[in-house]
Amino acid sequence: MGDPRSLNAYLRYFLPWNLYRMARLFQGLDINLPDNGIVVDLGAGPLTVAQALWIARPDLREKKLTFINVDRTPKPMREGSRLFTEMAGEKSPWRMVNVKGGSTSKLREKAHLLVTANMVNEASAGTRIPLPVWAEKFCLSMVHKLAPEGRILIIEPGIRRSGRVLSVIRQEFVQAGFPILGPCTHEEECPMNGEKGKAWCHFNFDSDHAPAWLQKLSAECRLEKDNVSLSFLYVGLRKEETERPREGEMLIRAVSESFRLDEGGFGQYGCAAEGQILLSAQGGAKTLYPGGLIGMPIPEEEKRDEKSGALIVPLPIRESDKRKKK
Incomplete structure (x- = not known):
């Protein structure tokens, strides 16, 4: 997104649709952040995560939160910061700190919430390392960035490749003893892992509630959307956080x-x-x-x-x- 034309197209079309699908997800997740909490967004782009969280979770708007936004290209983060200020106002207690770097960058702050959005699928596809080996290194890197009560949220497009990658990452976290908070209700083998023709875990949401101007723009671009989809994985550090079924x-x-x-x-x-x-x-x-x-x-x-x-x-x-x- 370093090219001005590509960035402009992203901000006007892809960013609003990503805000729509992420906001739908954030409304249904158990996200509890303390005052002075740290949110780390790896591959932040134009700060989609911060904006979507502000839209979806008014209960968090009065908390003092610091967002450490990390991306290799600074310009989208600068544009995202301006958009967030327009949305939340100059007096918002949420502070944006933009860092030029990648997913392996060392950060001084430990995250209460560590988010990667639309990054894992691309990162895993760009390596010759076998997927399970890559996933093990990725999980270890993510855990080292967490505060003791921290959580990891990975959001990806709802395509088969993403479902497959998230299934492998999930297995690594399970084997390491970290509880899966969502969408899984268990730690058994994933029955929808996208492997060998199997279904993959992803969620579709209708686009009926998207802003009228966005639907109109999409129609004019011949990029109409009936629905949006995503895959995600939500991981914690404490076993007691997981919900257990009752007997029978x-x-x-x-x-x-x-x-x-x-x-x-x-x-x-x-x-x-x-x-x-x-x-x-x-x-x-x-x-x-x-x-x-x-x-x-x-x-x-x-x-x-x-x-x-x-x-x-x-x-x-x-x-x-x-x-x-x-």
Whole structure:
């Protein structure tokens, strides 16, 4: 993004869409930052992370936070700083510190939240090192940048390659003993790892709520979007942070959008410690939003989807669904 034309195009089109998808993610994540907290953004570009966090989390706006934005190209960070000031105002307690460097740069500050967005896929593709070896070095580098209570958030495009890379990184963190806070509900083998034709873990969000001017611009550029997608991995340092299912229950993360089933009703793929799940919504039951979490009793009879091999779990008809049906 050192080229002025490319940077201008990015700021006017790609930045707003990235803000839209990141803000959707930040609204649903458990992000708790202390006063005087440190957020490190590796591959910061035009400070998309800081801007999206400001938009999505008004509960954090009054906290004194320092953002250490790291990128090899300073100009996008300078433009991003100006945009953030226009958005948040001169008196915002959030302080932007822009550092020229890369993901391996040594930083004095330890992060309470360490974020990389749209960086890991490119970095891993640009090396001849086998992916598991690269992932081990990457994870070690990230952990060394964390405060004792810190967390790591990796956000990538919702493409197969990203899903595969994040699955390998996830396995490295699991083997090193770090809890996976999201989207995974477990530390078992990833059933949606993008390997050998398998599905990959990613989330789609409709674009209906994007600003009208952005949708109009996209149409005029012939780059219309019906939805946006992303893959992500959220990692902590303390085991007690992870949510555990109750006895006889499985925790299921809804991954895909809903789709019609041949036998009627709607289905939705999800993930649990038991493997890939097909949530089945029949008789007025409703599927979940992508990313939704639900606890369900472990089925007494194991039924599998013929197409995917996923364990079929019927969704209950909620009281709210009954009222809507009336």
